[in-house]
Amino acid sequence: MAETLTHPARDATGTEHVEVLIVGAGISGIGGAYHLQEQCPGRSFLVLEAQDGFGGTWRTHRYPGIRSDSDLYTFGYRFKPWVGPPIATAEEIRKYMGEVIEENGLDRFIRYGHRIRTARWDSATNLWTIEAERKDGTTARFTANFLWMCQGYYRHEEGYTPQWPGMDRFRGVIAHPQTWPEDLDYRGKRVVVIGSGATAATVVPAMAGTAAHVTMLQRSPTYFRTGRNGIDIADELRMLGINEEWIHEIVRRKILFEQARFIDRTHSEPEKVKEDLLADVRRHLGEDYDVATHFTPRYRPWQQRLAFIPDADLFRAVARGQASVVTDEIETFTETGLLLTSGRTLEADIIVTATGFHLNVLGDIDFAIDGKPLVFGDTVTYRGLMFTGVPNLAWVFGYIRAAWTLRADMVADFVCRLLNHMEARQARRVEVALRPEDADMKLGPWLDPEEFSSGYVARGNHLLPRSGDKPEWRHMHDYWAEKDAIPAIDLEDAAFVYR
Structure with a gap:
């Protein structure tokens, strides 16, 4: 196991600073923490989770028979073998995730009962400032160089019920x-x-x-x-x-x-x-x-x-x-x-x-960039990983026709490679931007309704970033294409703007 800074720095006001803040201790966040520890040794990080424990979806849902609808050989992490039946219960999945946490010493980096309310980016300092509400009603304040959104895509507090x-x-x-x-x-x-x-x-x-x-x-x-x-x-x-x-x-x-x-x-x-x-x-x-x-x-x-x-x-x-x-x-x-x-x-x-559920793309967090509220639906996605006008932030969104974790693992590889690349070129800030050759690119919705028409997409597609008609500017929802495309991303392409 790679060595990582255990304790984040704390200033005189009680604000804690880490290099990377991971949002969510579900399947994506726990996987991200593992990869960050292995691929970026020595980099300080924390995982903030709103619930009282890890698990995400598999903690939220407690209805009779709750089980995966993806097989655990692909829904499980690539780095930890799955040894049970392919369709697993929520309890079995949480046990598997708990083993990942225990075997890799990740529990020391997770703060449970921290619901993030605001996230503010300041270009003067190249930092995110995050305020989270604890269970007792007090506020915890953090700064981070990079924000890694692993909170999923739906609202955990309430499901969708027609009236x-x-x-x-x-x-x-x-x-x-x-x-x-x-x-x-x-x-x-x-x-x-x-x-x-x-x-x-x-x-x-x-x-x-x-x-x-x-x-x-x-x-x-x-x-x-x-x-x-x-x-x-x-x-x-x-x-x-x-x-x-x-x-x-x-x-x-x-x-x-x-x-x-x-x-x-x-x-x-x-x-x-x-x-x-x-x-x-x-x-x-x-x-x-x-x-x-x-x-x-x-x-x-x-x-x-x-x-x-x-x-x-x-x-x-x-x-x-x-x-x-x-x-x-x-x-x-x-x-x-x-x-x-x-x-x-x-x-x-x-x-x-x-x-069904309510699509909730940024975890009900109030985001602002240099004092201006972030309207996520106005951004354009870079391969479903990063977004125009949003510095030092990556998001995990899995596949609609394959296991979520397949992409979570790939996104983790990308984020770790990007962080190491930024360190090598001494950049404190990176964001994606449309290139001159993309000026007349046709934009469309994140998910094509003709390709995927589930109710939550129809109700919430407008909340998601826009996609372009070039592979770089859309989430392809195709594991077989992305398993080669994402590792091959040229981090010196003009779409990446470093400062």
Whole structure:
């Protein structure tokens, strides 16, 4: 393990200074801290986390059955082998992250219960000044040369719940998966889960069997893939006594290859992919089940996130009669459930709104550059890593069709290389700027709605930076292209302005 300065410098006012401040102790922040310690030895840093512990998403969400919807061979870090089932529970993921923290001595750099309220850049000093509110209401103040945003992309405090008529009349419990009540008892209760994405597909089979009945109410269907929660080649290699590091790398590459091939097929032969996915549904639910109504989406495969159902547990719950699917829209909540636009009623004791989240690109932090409020949506992204007019800041945003951590690892490599490059050329400031040849470049949204149309994107795309029509000026959302492009970034390109 590389040696790092343990304690940040503190001035007479109590302000602490570090060279790098990492925002967030989730999968990106913990990975960033590891890479920073290994690739930039001796550089002082801290990780500020709003919650009481590490984990990010895997700490926020505590609903029944909470699990990954990416395999852990690619969602896990490249530097630490994953040895469990590919689809893991939140508890297993937090245990894995805790091992990374303990094995690398990262706990001494993490400050929990620090919610950042403001971040101010001052060009006179080339410093960020950050103010964070502690749990006891006091304010902690920090300065940093470089800010590394690893806080994710959604608001952890509250999920997105549409406001339907009559919600205040319902006499039962309304729960959002993101703020799940710890004492919620659903034994023998009638449960309606509103939604059709990965969260709904997790909650429904987890509650089925314990609840009296669980109904998944969806406005429109979602594509699902099923498979065994295990990987044959990993099991075989372990039987042969192969080193876990080798197994991790082999399986990781195999999964990435198969994912890329499948994504290519969704573009080259979308109707054939659709046919295959629906045939899988019929295999589990039978030819008599109304697959056309309940499991045939209006969009092409992968135009929205395609959820994986391990061991087909959602379909098995439906086949056993413990759960059912209703495709309809809500007219109003009633005292005892829901009235649908078709006239049908659903009686419920508990209604779960698995309806998504609020896009939140900068963690509800009040940013300003030299006294001017930062409007993130007015910036242009450099490869989804840095942003025009925003000095000494990098952001982690993963992939929409592959595991988030794949890109978090790559961004970490880039940030560490950039920091070492700045030190070598004695630069205290770097920002990206459009070059003369980019003056007439066409700008568009961060995510093309035709390429990815999930609800949170439609609601919040305007909050995200703009993209250009050149590879340098957009997040490509393509691991196979970026795994070569990001390491090859020329840090002396005219897009990087050093001072």
